[in-house]
Amino acid sequence: MEAIERMKNQIRAYFAEVNWFHEGHVPTMEEYMRVGLTTAGYTLIATSYFMGMRELVTKDTFDRVTGSPKIMSSSNLMAMLIDDIKTHKFERKRGHASSAIECYMKQYGVSEEQVYSEFYKQVENAWLNINQEFLKPIVVPMPILICMVNLSRSLGVIYKEGDGYTYVGKFMKDNIRSLFIDPLV
Numbered sequence: 513m514e515a516i517e518r519m520k521n522q523i524r525a526y527f528a529e530v531n532w533f534h535e536g537h538v539p540t541m542e543e544y545m546r547v548g549l550t551t552a553g554y555t556l557i558a559t560s561y562f563m564g565m566r567e568l569v570t571k572d573t574f575d576r577v578t579g580s581p582k583i584m585s586s587s588n589l590m591a592m593l594i595d596d597i598k599t600h601k602f603e604r605k606r607g608h609a610s611s612a613i614e615c616y617m618k619q620y621g622v623s624e625e626q627v628y629s630e631f632y633k634q635v636e637n638a639w640l641n642i643n644q645e646f647l648k649p650i651v652v653p654m655p656i657l658i659c660m661v662n663l664s665r666s667l668g669v670i671y672k673e674g675d676g677y678t679y680v681g682k683f684m685k686d687n688i689r690s691l692f693i694d695p696l697v
Contacts, residue, residue, distance in 0.1 A: 514578055518559045525550035529609040537610075544615040552592035558584065558663060568655050576651050577660075583645035583652060586638040587664045593631045593638075598671045599678065639664075 528547045532539060539547070549555075559578055562569045569577075577584060593612065600611035610618075616627045642664055646657050673683040680688075690696070 514574060515559050515563055518556050521550055522556050533609040538618050539615055541615050541619050544612055548592050548612055549588050552588060552595055554588040554591035558660060561659060573653060573656060577656055581651045582641050583660055586641035587660055590635050590638040590664060591667055593635050594667050594671050597628060597631055599675045
């Protein structure tokens with residue numbers, strides 16, 4: 513049932529972004545964070561991932577993980593910020609709702625470079641939180657933590673050369689090939 517609710521939340525958040533776009537509304541960072549943390553998709557992907565781990569994920573564990581412990585909220589924030597940093601220019605050209613970049617620039621009257629600097633600091637702090645949770649597992653069992661850390665680590669690969677999620681170029685194709693076609697086994 514939790515996965516269905518996560519999907520409903522995802523759709524509601526996409527709908528909010530569509531409304532902002534059609535109204536020409538640039539939300540405050542607080543408004544954007546409530547929606548952007550959902551549309552980043554990390555929570556939905558992680559929830560779906562855990563559903564496939566039935567032997568390791570009990571209902572109690574699932575509830576604790578999806579209850580937004582620090583590792584989940586930090587991973588989700590990192591996914592949103594990295595995605596917005598790497599995709600906002602293209603999304604702005606193709607007609608998309610404002611990203612965290614535009615929201616922050618408007619609200620605080622700063623340059624794009626200043627926003628990048630601030631967001632990269634937040635990404636670094638998110639990694640510190642993720643590592644802290646990973647090294648001292650209290651709420652979430654270690655096998656689940658490993659999956660969450662690996663999902664977060666994948667962001668560095670996906671967005672290393674730009675938006676490798678939307679545009680799978682040579683870099684991502686080579687990574688996929690090395691994992692599945694020509695593994696180093």
